[in-house]
Amino acid sequence: MPRLPAPPDAPFHQFLTSAAFPVQQLESDLKASLSQAIHALFGAAVPAAQLTIQPTRKEFAGTFTLVTFPLTKALGKGPEQIGQALGEWLTANDARVSGYNVVKGFLNVEIADAEWLRQFSLLGQQPGVADKPQRVVVEYSSPNTNKPLHLGHLRNNFLGYSVAEILKATGATVSKVNLVNDRGIHICKSMLGYLRFGHAETPESAGIKGDHLIGKYYVLFERHYREEVAQLTAEGVDPKIAEKQAPLMQDAQQMLRQWEAGDEEVVSLWRRMNGWVYEGHNATYAAIGVDFDKFYYESDIYLLGKERVEEGLQKELFYRKDDGSAWVDLTADGLDEKILLRSDGTSVYITQDLGTAELKYQDFGYDSSIYVIADEQNYHMQVLKATLHKLGKPYAAGIQHLSYGMVDLPSGKMKTREGTVVDADELVREVIAAAKAATLEKGKTEGLTEAELESLYEMLGLGALKYYLLKVDPKKRMLFNPEESVRLEGDTGPFIQYSHARIASILRKAAEEGVVPDADHTGLSELHPTERDLIQELAGYSKVVAEAARTQSPAVVAQYAYDVAKAYNRFYTELPIFVEPDPARKAFRVALSAQTAQAIKASMALLGINVPERM
RNA sequence: GGUUGUGUAGCUCAACUGGAUAGAGCACCUGACUACGAAUCAGGAGGUUUAAGGUUCGACUCCUUACACGACCA
Numbered sequence: 044m045p046r047l048p049a050p051p052d053a054p055f056h057q058f059l060t061s062a063a064f065p066v067q068q069l070e071s072d073l074k075a076s077l078s079q080a081i082h083a084l085f086g087a088a089v090p091a092a093q094l095t096i097q098p099t100r101k102e103f104a105g106t107f108t109l110v111t112f113p114l115t116k117a118l119g120k121g122p123e124q125i126g127q128a129l130g131e132w133l134t135a136n137d138a139r140v141s142g143y144n145v146v147k148g149f150l151n152v153e154i155a156d157a158e159w160l161r162q163f164s165l166l167g168q169q170p171g172v173a174d175k176p177q178r179v180v181v182e183y184s185s186p187n188t189n190k191p192l193h194l195g196h197l198r199n200n201f202l203g204y205s206v207a208e209i210l211k212a213t214g215a216t217v218s219k220v221n222l223v224n225d226r227g228i229h230i231c232k233s234m235l236g237y238l239r240f241g242h243a244e245t246p247e248s249a250g251i252k253g254d255h256l257i258g259k260y261y262v263l264f265e266r267h268y269r270e271e272v273a274q275l276t277a278e279g280v281d282p283k284i285a286e287k288q289a290p291l292m293q294d295a296q297q298m299l300r301q302w303e304a305g306d307e308e309v310v311s312l313w314r315r316m317n318g319w320v321y322e323g324h325n326a327t328y329a330a331i332g333v334d335f336d337k338f339y340y341e342s343d344i345y346l347l348g349k350e351r352v353e354e355g356l357q358k359e360l361f362y363r364k365d366d367g368s369a370w371v372d373l374t375a376d377g378l379d380e381k382i383l384l385r386s387d388g389t390s391v392y393i394t395q396d397l398g399t400a401e402l403k404y405q406d407f408g409y410d411s412s413i414y415v416i417a418d419e420q421n422y423h424m425q426v427l428k429a430t431l432h433k434l435g436k437p438y439a440a441g442i443q444h445l446s447y448g449m450v451d452l453p454s455g456k457m458k459t460r461e462g463t464v465v466d467a468d469e470l471v472r473e474v475i476a477a478a479k480a481a482t483l484e485k486g487k488t489e490g491l492t493e494a495e496l497e498s499l500y501e502m503l504g505l506g507a508l509k510y511y512l513l514k515v516d517p518k519k520r521m522l523f524n525p526e527e528s529v530r531l532e533g534d535t536g537p538f539i540q541y542s543h544a545r546i547a548s549i550l551r552k553a554a555e556e557g558v559v560p561d562a563d564h565t566g567l568s569e570l571h572p573t574e575r576d577l578i579q580e581l582a583g584y585s586k587v588v589a590e591a592a593r594t595q596s597p598a599v600v601a602q603y604a605y606d607v608a609k610a611y612n613r614f615y616t617e618l619p620i621f622v623e624p625d626p627a628r629k630a631f632r633v634a635l636s637a638q639t640a641q642a643i644k645a646s647m648a649l650l651g652i653n654v655p656e657r658m
Numbered sequence: 659g660g661u662u663g664u665g666u667a668g669c670u671c672a673a674c675u676g677g678a679u680a681g682a683g684c685a686c687c688u689g690a691c692u693a694c695g696a697a698u699c700a701g702g703a704g705g706u707u708u709a710a711g712g713u714u715c716g717a718c719u720c721c722u723u724a725c726a727c728g729a730c731c732a
Contacts, residue, residue, distance in 0.1 A: 116715095147678065522670065538683095548694075613699070
């Protein structure tokens with residue numbers, strides 16, 4: 044079965060290798076040492092790249108683990124024997140290795156405290172990354188202007204924002220764009236609903252947010268339309284025909300034609316109503332803290348793309364059927380034949396997508412263009428990419444579909460017609476209210492002003508919601524449980540925020556006591572295992588960011604932020620800071636706390652989550 | 659019907675891309691506030707990774723087949 048051409052190397056892979064982060068350097072140095080050891084001990088040439096090295100599991104001593112099974116054939120020795128010999132050699136010849144242990148075919152390598160302290164001293168200055176910054180466009184949100192945003196949009200918005208921030212953190216130049224679907228039959232439906240049932244009300248007169256007002260008329264249209272269809276069907280009309288013949292649908296179609304013809308009255312109503320929706324959507328964006336560098340409006344670009352089809356026809360890459368419609372044959376790519384223009388010359392969805400891809404390329408000259416779109420469009424996106432590829436467009440290779448799974452409710456799928464759609468504005472209000480209630484109950488916020496409290500509740504409520512939606516692998520369909528989404532214990536946003544607030548409290552106290560955290564700590568004799576674990580966790584930051592960028596998965600960052608917070612909380616309960624008699628060690632622990640706070644703050648920022656100084 | 663994704667503890671999710679005894683959170687049980695913030699920490703219990711085959715030193719991961727659920731294309 045023919046497949047799509049293999050995509051070129053992921054454009055972000057260079058971020059993994061182009062800069063040597065201290066821990067990654069350590070890892071590759073270690074591989075080189077191992078390769079050298081194999082040569083010295085066994086006289087065999089095994090390149091460093093061939094060695095499988097992995098982090099040591101928690102229950103064993105050590106940091107890195109070499110799996111020796113794959114070496115047995117080449118070296119003609121048993122796995123344990125190999126491990127012993129290599130471990131001994133490393134300990135004797137590599138100053139950074141302080142010891143080793145062998146369990147079956149696993150050589151666990153222990154790293155010296157001096158090296159950990161060196162790693163610690165380098166934490167603040169991890170370099171920005173790419174040699175040649177990638178130019179990336181991330182398209183996300185892309186709402187219809189006939190209703191307010193819902194839970195599904197929230198996953199989309201949080202993902203898009205976060206992935207953009209993650210890519211920025213790797214040194215890419217990122218533009219966030221929003222392609223607003225502001226025309227078409229669904230828009231006419233809400234307009235018609237408004238004309239028939241709206242009594243000229245406005246967001247001001249009704250006291251309703253603009254997007255919700257329009258949504259109301261869209262729903263009203265649908266309800267009356269269903270009634271008409273039911274009526275016709277009862278009169279014996281075939282249901283499919285009834286759906287087309289219903290007067291409301293006929294009128295909506297007529298309105299769409301008028302809109303396309305530029306009918307002044309229709310267009311001016313459309314402007315007015317869309318204005319209300321934009322205002323409503325923008326208020327939601329501001330409330331949830333996402334932003335865009337550029338808005339595209341479908342009404343401006345829906346005619347684009349026809350030239351691309353013409354181009355393909357001229358080059359004989361596409362073909363016409365007898366009825367005059369234009370098609371592309373993608374069967375060689377494992378896809379189908381796909382219509383690109385109808386026989387009357389009008390566009391289909393893919394037509395304008397071809398045009399927009401080109402437009403975005405003209406505007407941004409991107410190396411890659413990411414579309415944050417639900418996985419129901421997987422096929423469509425494959426077609427888009429393959430078609431552009433067939434046209435020989437250089438930018439086709441950079442097109443990537445960040446495909447994410449739908450959000451389900453405990454009751455099942457969200458369905459507009461069954462009224463089970465979770466409204467974004469309402470949900471945001473609820474999580475903030477829950478955060479407020481919990482904060483008041485804890486009663487630890489005295490001294491904060493009313494305004495500071497309000498912004499704290501928002502921070503915590505949104506922190507809970509964003510973390511909840513982002514911690515799941517984007518590719519996977521997920522279940523939204525309202526009670527769990529506002530939880531603040533365990534693997535949650537507020538848990539991490541709490542850890543930050545507690546560190547902030549430590550740092551305030553340290554400042555009062557005059558402890559200087561940014562001293563040179565390399566003179567410390569020996570590290571406590573818990574301190575070592577924490578340093579190791581902190582040193583992993585840039586690797587995690589690179590991994591998240593490569594896989595376009597904020598979940599990786601969420602997991603990291605949680606791990607850091609957990610490692611710190613353990614450190615916090617196990618080791619006293621201010622009771623510590625040795626001033627050098629006390630200063631070190633304060634410094635460790637400060638670095639942890641930074642790691643938490645930075646990784647949470649990549650998720651679009653702010654962290655408080657107290658809560 | 660065709661294509662495709664998913665299936666892991668009671669529930670929600672991980673598992674560094676083929677490595678050690680499959681890990682977290684919630685819920686349940688047991689401990690720790692007179693030390694720096696208990697939105698915390700330590701511990702216990704909980705698994706035939708949907709099923710059956712196969713590949714190999716080694717499989718949640720790769721390959722068959724079946725089952726369940728979802729999406730898309732007609």
